[in-house]
Amino acid sequence: MSEPFVGEVRLFAGKYAPVGWAFCQGQALPISENEVLYTLIGTTYGGDGVTTFCVPNLTGQLPIGQGQGPQTSNRVIGQKLGTESVTLTQAQLPAHTHTLSVSSNPATNIGADNNFALATGPVAFYNSGLANSPTKQRLSPQALGSTGGNQPIPNLMPTLSINYIIATTGYFPSQG
Known part of the structure; x- marks a missing residue:
């Protein structure tokens, strides 16, 4: 050598x-x-x-080259970057919507039919008291809401x- x-x-x-x-x-x-x-x-x-x-x-640690590459900030020799885990917040998620098609008919089979969520089940899907609400919120609070446990997730690529x-x-x- x-x-x-x-x-x-x-x-x-x-x-x-x-x-x-x-x-x-x-x-x-x-x-x-x-x-x-x-x-x-x-x-x-x-x-x-x-x-x-x-x-x-x-x-x-994973070493990277110093300097500035395409679409990256300048990396200074000796600078530390990154983290082993990340907790995402709602502010970090892109704005988006989820379409939910529902039916007030009772469920007649185990699987969803025509991509509809059916109303019969252990948790009330609809909130009948809000049927005439000016905000037109007709789903029950149990059917809507935030998700996630606010727990960090691993941010590591496979390593040796x-x-x-x-x-x-x-x-x-x-x-x-």
């Missing part, structure tokens, strides 16, 4: 970081023992910049855990 550039990040399937490499787990390293790597990444990922600096933390390592020794990458 060729000698890496200091600061180069690679995927590694081993359980330990090889000599000259460190896991990308956000740990602080002493500047005095890693001056070349500190020169390249500074305190982008943390540290006090006097005695310590941190390597990137890629545990549970593997280690990221960063070279602490090797060639100094020249610019250009």
Whole structure:
């Protein structure tokens, strides 16, 4: 294997970081023992910049390139984005309607017929007291309402855990 550039990040399937490499787990390293790597990444990922600096933390993270792609905001090196779970609110859902066709006839079969919801069942589908309501709301409150439990849902793509390592020794990458 060729000698890496200091600061180069690679995927590694081993359980330990090889000599000259460190896991990308956000740990602080002493500047005095890693001056070349500190020169390249500074305190982008943390540290006090006097005695310590941190390597990137890629545990549970997905790296993306810096810069601005089509239809994306600018991504700055070291910036964290995203979340593991999301709770959607009504304000985040697009405006939409649901058409509901109903019949006041009793149900005569188990399945819906002609895409109609039938009125007979354990919960009253209609509210007969509102038949002449100026708002024309004729369905019972049990038939209408908000849905959902206001619980977060997972927001993770399928993943496989593997280690990221960063070279602490090797060639100094020249610019250009």
